[in-house]
Amino acid sequence: MQKGVMRPGHVQIRVLDMETAVAHYRDRLGLIHTHTDSQGRNYFKGWTEIDAFSVVLREADEPGMDFMALKVLDAATLAARKQDLIDYGCQVETIPAGELDGCGERVRFDSPTGHWFELFAEKEQTGKWGVGDRNPDAWPEDLKGMKATRFDHCLLYGDDIDGTVDLLSSVLGFQLAEQVRDEEADLRVAAFLTVSMKAHDVAFVRHEEKGKFHHASFYLSSWEDVLRAADLISMHDIALDIGPTRHGLTHGQTIYFFDPSGNRNEVFSGGDYTYPDHPVVTWDASQLGKAIFYHDRQLNERFLGVVT
Amino acid sequence: MAEGHRITLAPEGLAFSCGEEENLLQALQRVGVAPALLAAIPVGCRGGGCGVCRIHVRAGEYRTGRMSRKHISEADETAGTVLACRVFPESDLEIEVDPSAANPITRSPTIAKQQRG
Ligand code: FES
Numbered sequence: 216m217q218k219g220v221m222r223p224g225h226v227q228i229r230v231l232d233m234e235t236a237v238a239h240y241r242d243r244l245g246l247i248h249t250h251t252d253s254q255g256r257n258y259f260k261g262w263t264e265i266d267a268f269s270v271v272l273r274e275a276d277e278p279g280m281d282f283m284a285l286k287v288l289d290a291a292t293l294a295a296r297k298q299d300l301i302d303y304g305c306q307v308e309t310i311p312a313g314e315l316d317g318c319g320e321r322v323r324f325d326s327p328t329g330h331w332f333e334l335f336a337e338k339e340q341t342g343k344w345g346v347g348d349r350n351p352d353a354w355p356e357d358l359k360g361m362k363a364t365r366f367d368h369c370l371l372y373g374d375d376i377d378g379t380v381d382l383l384s385s386v387l388g389f390q391l392a393e394q395v396r397d398e399e400a401d402l403r404v405a406a407f408l409t410v411s412m413k414a415h416d417v418a419f420v421r422h423e424e425k426g427k428f429h430h431a432s433f434y435l436s437s438w439e440d441v442l443r444a445a446d447l448i449s450m451h452d453i454a455l456d457i458g459p460t461r462h463g464l465t466h467g468q469t470i471y472f473f474d475p476s477g478n479r480n481e482v483f484s485g486g487d488y489t490y491p492d493h494p495v496v497t498w499d500a501s502q503l504g505k506a507i508f509y510h511d512r513q514l515n516e517r518f519l520g521v522v523t
Numbered sequence: 524m525a526e527g528h529r530i531t532l533a534p535e536g537l538a539f540s541c542g543e544e545e546n547l548l549q550a551l552q553r554v555g556v557a558p559a560l561l562a563a564i565p566v567g568c569r570g571g572g573c574g575v576c577r578i579h580v581r582a583g584e585y586r587t588g589r590m591s592r593k594h595i596s597e598a599d600e601t602a603g604t605v606l607a608c609r610v611f612p613e614s615d616l617e618i619e620v621d622p623s624a625a626n627p628i629t630r631s632p633t634i635a636k637q638q639r640g
Pocket residue numbers: 477548565566567568569570571572573574575576577606607608609
């Protein structure tokens with residue numbers, strides 16, 4: 216957090232059909248549907264999140280990710296990082312407060328992999344859903360589906376991942392926690408970046424095309440909950456991608472599936488932690504099967520190649 | 524599915540049955556009788572988003588769900604080029620793997636590298 220960037224704040228995802236998408240994120244993932252704005256976008260949050268929202272769905276004719284936003288400490292930090300981004304050479308745009316309901320001014324910028332990110336300093340805090348912050352109970356009783364606790368990270372696909380890693384680390388203070396390297400080709404194939412103790416707040420995989428979205432991930436509290444999510448995927452005939460299994464990278468316990476517009480979701484539990492003095496964990500590209508699916512140790516074309 | 528329409532893959536002539544409430548990709552997965560078909564039409568997101576299941580319908584009537592414009596343009600749609608996971612047959616169909624398909628799966632350099640070994 217050395218540059219005042221605290222954590223992921225929200226992700227705006229494009230969906231082909233709003234009605235089925237709302238049902239998926241609310242009833243299957245179990246996010247709290249907070250409201251619909253005047254543009255028809257729908258807002259959600261995980262029940263443990265203090266912010267008013269962390270996921271925004273926008274109907275469009277092509278699915279994928281519009282942008283991922285990070286919260287900074289305060290308005291002064293926002294202004295300072297905005298100038299740093301301009302100096303770095305990013306295309307920078309200021310989105311006025313209120314463009315997303317409940318969110319303050321946002322500084323939007325592009326990246327070498329073609330993804331759009333945002334910084335913001337203020338968002339309405341409605342508190343943990345159903346428990347509050349005064350003598351809070353352990354969990355609220357009225358949760359649905361997988362009971363996703365929070366929006367955790369995104370995995371994004373693009374060409375110049377070294378460029379984006381440099382931007383996010385040098386300007387925003389991200390730390391490279393884990394990576395996959397192809398030593399033969401002297402190439403970084405994947406990068407896992409964090410501004411916190413988490414193994415990743417955002418991750419990148421090298422891919423020919425810019426600006427692709429691999430998945431948005433939501434945190435569950437246990438492996439038992441991941442297995443329960445797998446049960447729900449079968450009960451409701453949700454398009455399963457892969458899992459339940461464990462990753463070698465970050466060692467999280469995970470399952471992947473698709474929303475009704477073909478965007479990939481992950482729910483996971485566990486995973487490694489990182490402090491600023493930790494060395495980078497490296498997986499060799501020759502061990503990629505095990506790095507991604509620790510039990511199967513087999514690469515899966517769909518997991519690697521299918522993106523929106 | 525007794526009620527299903529007969530879906531034929533040109534030019535091989537392999538056939539399977541698909542009901543009106545079922546999409547072609549689902550039917551393919553369910554039948555599983557023709558590994559050649561499954562290999563020819565990859566199963567991706569099943570939501571019309573990723574574009575890997577692009578096919579061309581040569582003959583027959585069908586409905587489609589919403590498909591990503593990135594993968595299926597209006598012209599494609601008019602010409603019968605569609606995503607198998609969003610196609611619901613309303614008659615027997617004759618389909619082929621989209622000849623122009625630039626399958627995103629095989630475009631991943633990571634996969635290309637692994638496949639080369
Ligand atoms: S499987 Fe992704 S578009 Fe059909």
